[in-house]
Amino acid sequence: MTPLNEPVKLPCGLVFPNRLVKAAMAESLAGSGNAPTPTFLEAYNQWGQGGWGGLLTGNVQVDVDHLGTPLDAAMHGEYSGKENNEALVGLWSQYATACQRHGTPSIVQLCHPGRQSLRVAGRRGVFAPTIAPSAIPLQLGDSMVQRLLSWLVFPPPREMTQGDIEKVTRQFVDASRLMADSGFSGVELHGAHGYLLDQFLNPKSNKRTDAYGGSAENRAKFVVDIIHAIRKVVPETFAIGIKLNSADHSSDSFEDTMTQIGLLMEAGIDFLEVSGGSYENPTMMGPEKSARTVAREAFFIEFATEARKRFPGLVLMLSGGFRTRAGAESAIKQNACDIIGIGRPAAVNPKLPLVFLDEKVSDEEAQMVLNRVPVPSFLRLIPLNVGAGLETKYYADQIKRFAMGLKTFVPGI
Template sequence: MTPLNEPVKLPCGLVFPNRLVKAAMAEALAGSGHVPTPTLLEAYNQWAQGGWGGLLTGNVQVDVDHLGMPHDPALHGEYTGKENNQALVELWSQYANACQQHGTPSIVQLCHPGRQSIRFAGRRGIFGATIAPSAVPMDLGEGIVQRFFSWLVFPPSKEMTQGDIERVTRQFVDAARLMADSGFSGVELHGAHGYLLDQFLNPKTNKRTDAYGGSAENRAKFVVDIIHSIRKVVPEKFAVGIKLNSADHSSSTFEDTMTQIQLLVDAGIDFLEVSGGSYENPKMMGREQSERTVAREAFFIEFATEARKRFPGLVLMLTGGFRTRAGAESAIKQNACDIIGIGRPAAIDPKLPRVLLDENVSEEEAQLVLNKIPMPFLAGLIPMKGVGAGLESKYYADQIKRFAMGLKTILPSAW
C-alpha cells in the first residue's frame, strides 16, 4: 500500500484519513462583502468529494480593515459567542458543512497581512496605514519605478502599539472561536509568506526593542501568546497549527528559527506546515527554485528534514511543488514530513487524490505536472518583484472559480 493512504493523527486527536491535504490557495471568491459566497461553498463542495485527507482553506482575514486581497473572506467585528451571533455562526457553518459534508476534516487558515495589505483591499480606506511590528517599508526593488509601484500598492505601515497588539490578538482568538463554533476541525495561523505573524518572527521586519523584539524568543512572543489564548477558548479536539516560512531564513538566523519552533511546540501546536517566500522574495510561487530542488518536487524539503531531526514528535506538513505520487511518497519515505500539501494541482483537478491514491493507476499516470504560465508581454516590462508570482496566483484562482461554476479547468500551456 502506498504510504500516502496511511492516516495521520494529530496530538489533539483529529485524524486525517490519508496524507494528502489540499493546501491553502487564494480563491478570490468572497466578493465585496468578504463573506463565504455560494461560489466559494461550491468550490469546497467539489474538493470535499475529492478524497483528500484534509482541506486547508484559503486566507480568512481576522480584520476586514486589513485584507491581503480585495475579495478575501474576513471577520467584520468582535465575536462574542454563538448565542449573540447566531446569524454569523450560521453563515460560517455553511462553509464548514460544504468542506466536511463527506467526512473530510477541514482547517481554516487565519491571517492578518500586516504591511502586506494592499492599498485597495480592506475597509480602512485607500490612504489608511497598514500595521506592522516595525515601520519597515516594502522592498519591491531599488529603482524609481519599483519604489513608485511599491508605494502605490502598499501604503506605509505604522509600528503597532501595545494596544494594537492586544487588539489583533483578540481578533485571532475571536476568529478561532467562531470557526470552532461553526463546526470546522481546526485553524492554521498563517505565519509565513511575509504576513503579520511572519513579520514579528523575522528580524528583517521586526526592529522592536520591547518585549516583542530583539531575541528569537521575544520575536515569537506575539505568536505564542495568540496560540495560548486560542487554546483557552476552543474545544480540546480542535486543531491549532501554524504555517511557517523557511525560504527566507539564512544560515545566520537558522538557529533562531529552530528556537522559535521549540516555543511553538511548547505552546501546543498540533502541526507545523513548512512553506516559504513573500512578496519581496516570492519563492512560495515556485518561480525561483533550483533545478535540483524542482527535480525532486518538494521546494522546502531541506528545511523540513532538519526540523524533523530536531523535533521528531512534531507533525510536519510540507507544501510546495508536489506534482506526482512518486515525489510525495519519496518525501514520506525519507521521513521529511507526515502530510503532503498540494496546492495548484488541486486548482486544476479538485479530485486529484482519487488518482494519486489509487494503486491501480500507474506511476506514469499518477501525476499532474504543470507548466509555468506564460508571462504577458507588458507584465514582463514591469521590473518589480512578485509580478510573475502574482499572475500565477491569479491564474489558479481563476481555475478554482471555473470548476466551482461547473466549467472545465484549463492547464497552463507550455512556453
C-alpha cells in the same frame, strides 16, 4: 499500499484519513461582502468530495479593514459567542458543512496581512497606513521606480502599539472561536509568506525594542501569546496549526527559526506546515523555471528534514512543489514530513487524491506537471516581479472555473 494512504493523528485527536492535504489557496470568491458566497461554497463542496486527507481553507482575514486582496473572506467585527451571533455562525457553518459533508476534516487558515495589504484591499481607506511590528515599508525592488510602485500598491505601515497587539490577538482568538462554533476541525495561523505573524518572527521586518523584538524568543512572543489565548477558548479536540517559512541552513536565521519552532511546539501546536517566501521574494511558488527543469519536487524538503531531526514528535506538513505520487511517497518514506500539502494541482483537479491514491493508476499517470504561468510581454515592461501574482491569479481563476462547473486548464494550453 501507498504510504500516502495511511492516516495521520494530530495531538488534539483529529485524524486525517490520508496524507494528501489541500494547501491554503485564497479563492478570491468572497465578493464585495467578504463572506463565503454560493460559488465559494461550491468550490469547497467539490474539494470535500476529492478524497483529500484534509482541507486547509484559503486565508480568512481576521480584520476586514486589513485584507490581503479585495475579495478575501474576513471577520467583520468582534465575536462574543454563539448566543449573540446566530446568523454569523449559521453562515460559517454552511462553509464548514460544504467542506466536511463527506467526512473530510477541514481547517481554516487565519491571517492578518500586516504590511502586505494592498492599498485597495480592506475597509480602512486607501490613504490609511497598514500595521506592522515596525514602520518598515514593503520594497519590491531597490530602484527608485520599484520603490515608488511598492509605495503605490502597499501603503507604508505604522508600528503597532501595545493596544494594536492586544486587538489583533483578540481578533485571532474571536475568529478561532467562531470557526470552532461553526463546526470546523481547527485553525491554522498564517505565519509564513511575509504576512503579519511572519513579520514579527523575522528580524528584517521586526526592529522593535520592547518585549516583542530583539531575540528569536521575543520575536515569537506575539504568535506564542496568540496560540495560548486561542487554546483557552476552543475545545481540546480543536486543532491549532501554523504555517511557517523555512530558512536556508546556511543563513543567519536558521537557528532562530529552529528556536521559534521549539517555542511554538511548547505552546501546543498540533502541526507545523513548512513553506517559504514573501511578496518581496516569492519562493513559495518555486523557481522561475519550467517544471520539467526543476530536478527535485518539494521546494523546502531540506528544511523539513532538519526540522524533523530536531523535533521528531512534531507533526510536519510540507507544501510547495509536489506534482507526482512518486515524489510525495518519497518525502514520506524518507521521513521528511507526515503530510503532503498540495496547492496549484488542487486548483486544476479538485479530486486529485482519487488519482494519486488509486493503486490501479500507474506512477506515470499519477502526476500533474505544471509549467509556470507565462508572463505576457506587455507585463514584462513593469519593473516588478509579477510572476507570483500571475500564478495566484491563474489558479484562483481555475478554482472559480471548477466551482462553476467549467473545465480547468493547466497553464500554457
